[in-house]
Amino acid sequence: MHPEFEKYLKENTNLTPDDIHHISSKAVGKTLRRNELLLQSGNVCKQKVFIAKGLLRTYSIDANGNEHILQFAPEHSWTLDVESYDKEIPAETNMGAVEPTEVLLWHKDDFNNLLSEVPELNKLSQQIISRNIYYSRQRMLTTLSATPEEKYDDFIQRFPKLLTRLPLRMIASYLGISIKTLTRIRHNQLQR
Known part of the structure; x- marks a missing residue:
């Protein structure tokens, strides 16, 4: 077992x-x-x-x-x-x-x-x-x-433990957005 x-x-x-x-x-x-x-x-x-x-x-x-x-x-x-x-x-x-x-x-x-x-x-x-x-x-x-930002926020709320385990390209693929857009969203969040 x-x-x-x-x-x-x-x-x-x-x-x-x-x-x-x-x-x-x-x-x-x-x-x-x-x-x-x-x-x-x-x-x-x-x-x-x-x-x-x-x-x-x-x-x-x-x-x-x-x-x-x-x-x-x-x-x-x-x-x-x-x-x-x-x-x-x-x-x-x-x-x-x-x-x-x-x-x-x-x-x-x-x-x-x-x-x-x-x-x-x-x-x-x-x-x-x-x-x-x-x-x-x-x-x-x-x-x-949802907007790309809302999709990413939803992902963070649902899967907080996966963020460090997944490459950005997989997160972007799951969200249906480009990696460039995901990078911009993450950069903007860090600036806040």
Whole structure:
């Protein structure tokens, strides 16, 4: 069992030690090097992913080679390409490690069985889905209507611990602004 995953479950659920052991026993651990892909565009996402340590990003690359980051997943969070996973179709996104990362993986059939066998895990899963829907809606509204300064301020409020872990180009990509604009915003904030 991975101690970080056990800690996460103890803090976020009322699972029994036996349930925690059962859930953990179905997981496969994997260590990723910096920039190593966990999922490549065109492959089917077949696993739920828990980040025990490190940081993943989910992104696409457009026809001009520009990277568009959709999501960051730091330690103690879950991620997957939901459309690829649910529909069992090729993913349109890549998922890769920003830094050395340790993940736990559950194959779809195993995880679905766990959801049936462990009601508390099913409850946690529904809470995570609800939070992700809410967050996606908020992110879409911010992306469509906020100024670059407001987007950066929102990022700082949501992810204060990621600022020192991410290169500026990734933050700019996530915000949908140029690195030049991000540099100007950061410079102006330092001047205040």
